[in-house]
Amino acid sequence: MNLKTKKSLKIIIPLLFGGGLIWYLFTIIPPKTLLEYFKNANYWWISLGLFFGILSHLSRAYRWKFMLEPMGYTPRFINSALAVLIGYFVNLAIPRAGEVSRASVMAN
Numbered sequence: 001m002n003l004k005t006k007k008s009l010k011i012i013i014p015l016l017f018g019g020g021l022i023w024y025l026f027t028i029i030p031p032k033t034l035l036e037y038f039k040n041a042n043y044w045w046i047s048l049g050l051f052f053g054i055l056s057h058l059s060r061a062y063r064w065k066f067m068l069e070p071m072g073y074t075p076r077f078i079n080s081a082l083a084v085l086i087g088y089f090v091n092l093a094i095p096r097a098g099e100v101s102r103a104s105v106m107a108n
Contacts, residue, residue: 060084
């Protein structure tokens, strides 16, 4: 098996597995039951998780800004945060490309 096929399979197989799992769950759980789960969910825990998720992104942005300062770069915090988020977004499409995109965003 050549390298191109391996890379393609590493992307295609998890996508097919995830899509199949979602399809299976939607076929065994009736929509009314799913809606009832959403109505009964404890949104306090969801908001707490969302808060800590945002806090983790902001701390990574601060760390990125902090690591660039000794090299003579002084980016604004918002630019660092956007570079981190863009890096995550690029990682969704092309695995391991987030660091390269983050560096190129910070260079602009």
